[in-house]
Amino acid sequence: MATLDAFKKPDTLKTPDALAPRPAAEAPQQTPSPPEQPRLAVDNVSLEYRTARHVVKAAQQVSFNVQEGDRFVLLGPSGCGKSTLLKAVAGFLAPVEGEIRLDGRSIHAPGPDRIVVFQEFDQLPPWKTVKQNVMFPLLASRTLARDAAETRALETLEKVGLSGFADAYPHTLSGGMKQRVAIARGLAMQPRILLMDEPFAALDALTRRKMQEELLALWDDVHFTLLFVTHSIEEAQVIGNRILLLSPHPGRVRAELGCEEDTLNNHGSEATRARTQRIHQLLFEHQAKADDAVTREARS
Numbered sequence: 118m119a120t121l122d123a124f125k126k127p128d129t130l131k132t133p134d135a136l137a138p139r140p141a142a143e144a145p146q147q148t149p150s151p152p153e154q155p156r157l158a159v160d161n162v163s164l165e166y167r168t169a170r171h172v173v174k175a176a177q178q179v180s181f182n183v184q185e186g187d188r189f190v191l192l193g194p195s196g197c198g199k200s201t202l203l204k205a206v207a208g209f210l211a212p213v214e215g216e217i218r219l220d221g222r223s224i225h226a227p228g229p230d231r232i233v234v235f236q237e238f239d240q241l242p243p244w245k246t247v248k249q250n251v252m253f254p255l256l257a258s259r260t261l262a263r264d265a266a267e268t269r270a271l272e273t274l275e276k277v278g279l280s281g282f283a284d285a286y287p288h289t290l291s292g293g294m295k296q297r298v299a300i301a302r303g304l305a306m307q308p309r310i311l312l313m314d315e316p317f318a319a320l321d322a323l324t325r326r327k328m329q330e331e332l333l334a335l336w337d338d339v340h341f342t343l344l345f346v347t348h349s350i351e352e353a354q355v356i357g358n359r360i361l362l363l364s365p366h367p368g369r370v371r372a373e374l375g376c377e378e379d380t381l382n383n384h385g386s387e388a389t390r391a392r393t394q395r396i397h398q399l400l401f402e403h404q405a406k407a408d409d410a411v412t413r414e415a416r417s
């Protein structure tokens with residue numbers, strides 16, 4: 118996979134301690150340049166579900182920044198609040214604490230600037246051609262009139278390498294091509310960020326690998342900004358250039374690490390395996406400590 122130097126992140130692990138501000142004595146002498154505004158800023162966000170009977174805390178004081186062109190992955194065990202964080206970024210759920218900003222503006226509702234690509238590669242309406250499928254959200258949201266929507270759809274299909282299939286029906290496409298159509302539907306809306314929630318979770322291992330390859334090839338071509346949720350360590354390393362590791366329920370930030378070098382081609386490399394092990398440690402050490410605490414509490 119080709120990489121862009123501009124998007125390369127140092128392969129470093131940042132724990133919350135490491136992220137803490139440096140003491141004033143270490144500050145550089147020169148006036149620092151202003152920090153780059155992130156595409157997405159999740160700032161000290163806590164999320165809850167309230168039912169008539171109880172409150173479920175899904176995420177606690179989570180902070181992270183996604184920069185333009187990042188493939189940013191939220192990784193953590195089942196129930197740690199990954200999907201809930203994605204829903205909040207999409208604008209379906211308001212934080213009870215903290216703030217989510219896109220390009221510096223606070224998010225309060227869903228918008229065409231944040232598109233969720235659902236696990237729908239096989240659910241593209243089969244009676245619509247590829248072009249009609251891509252035009253559909255543009256028309257349904259009244260973003261563009263028909264002629265302009267058709268032009269935008271054709272331009273987007275060219276970007277994702279499917280211009281020769283504009284008049285084809287979905288059932289004639291491979292799984293990877295359907296994924297490209299589903300993503301093209303999102304990209305045609307020209308969102309600031311694409312959101313994907315475990316898009317490959319239901320697939321067998323071979324198809325999943327093929328879909329990961331397709332997604333990365335498409336990112337190489339188009340360079341969209343991606344926020345991707347998974348509970349697979351391997352998938353997080355392969356897809357992401359950065360990973361946010363969340364602790365078990367309710368999700369808190371455990372660590373953030375760069376993994377630009379962990380590609381499909383070097384998955385067996387020593388550095389990649391070391392990183393996998395480190396992630397394991399961070400996930401399971403935490404779990405072991407939590408289990409110990411429960412055991413101690415039960416004994417006392």
Ligand SMILES: Nc1ncnc2c1ncn2[C@@H]1O[C@H](COP(=O)(O)OP(=O)(O)OP(=O)(O)O)[C@@H](O)[C@H]1O
Binds near residue numbers: 166175197
């Ligand atoms: N609609 C809801 N109402 C009440 N509680 C919910 C709702 N959706 C999720 N939860 C709870 O919020 C917590 C976080 O759930 P969430 O689905 O965000 O986790 P997740 O990390 O995405 O898990 P998974 O990997 O299994 O999809 C869990 O305890 C879950 O039971």
